Amino acid sequence: MNSSLTARCVFLGAPGAGKGTQAKRVAQHGTGEAESGLTHISTGDLLREQVASGSALGAEAKTYMDAGKLVPDQLIIDMVKGKIERPEGLGGSAGWILDGFPRTLPQAEALDTNLSGENALTHVISFAVPEEVLMGRLTGRRTCSKCGAIWHIEHKPTSKDGVCDQCGGDLTQRSDDRPEAIGKRLEVYRSQTAPLLAYYGDRGVLREIDANRSPDVVFQELLTHMQ
Ligand SMILES: [Zn+2]
Numbered sequence: 200m201n202s203s204l205t206a207r208c209v210f211l212g213a214p215g216a217g218k219g220t221q222a223k224r225v226a227q228h229g230t231g232e233a234e235s236g237l238t239h240i241s242t243g244d245l246l247r248e249q250v251a252s253g254s255a256l257g258a259e260a261k262t263y264m265d266a267g268k269l270v271p272d273q274l275i276i277d278m279v280k281g282k283i284e285r286p287e288g289l290g291g292s293a294g295w296i297l298d299g300f301p302r303t304l305p306q307a308e309a310l311d312t313n314l315s316g317e318n319a320l321t322h323v324i325s326f327a328v329p330e331e332v333l334m335g336r337l338t339g340r341r342t343c344s345k346c347g348a349i350w351h352i353e354h355k356p357t358s359k360d361g362v363c364d365q366c367g368g369d370l371t372q373r374s375d376d377r378p379e380a381i382g383k384r385l386e387v388y389r390s391q392t393a394p395l396l397a398y399y400g401d402r403g404v405l406r407e408i409d410a411n412r413s414p415d416v417v418f419q420e421l422l423t424h425m426q
Pocket of ligand 1: 348364365
């Protein structure tokens, strides 16, 4: 398989669909060769990074977060653009994978307005997983309170119940991984993010992938979609 990919993609999927994990994996694929590998841009990480670095955009974002408000779409887009357009931000990367943004139709439209020409989107990959499977994936998730490692009671169990294999810390269930919270997160996805499938479908950039399979199988298929 050719290890070099050139793509500018959005990974779309409900919580628990595995898009973050796969984005990391695709980004690491082919590293060691200067011109291969895509940069994974997790908007959550980018936001935390900018706030921590005290950049102008980060400081502005912080004023919204401190006030308990949502960070405006344009501010997020400016951060993403900054990362994409600054050569040192991407190294020798042949493209990028956007994970966690856009989540709504207005965000998708704004992103298109801001990314054109050599920065325009080439692929949108939709990770399809039935809701009952997502429910099982998310409710079984446990997070280490000390190092942040993520485990799963069925799919990635620790050798001792409730104890992190990596650091010995206590495992906890995040409040947003409890069943009621997951129901709400899936509902938000259905009402706000699922309409993006039609939007990108009309533009001819959408590829759907059956993500209810093993991570290795999903990964191999992803690579073929992104060639
Ligand atoms: Zn740990």
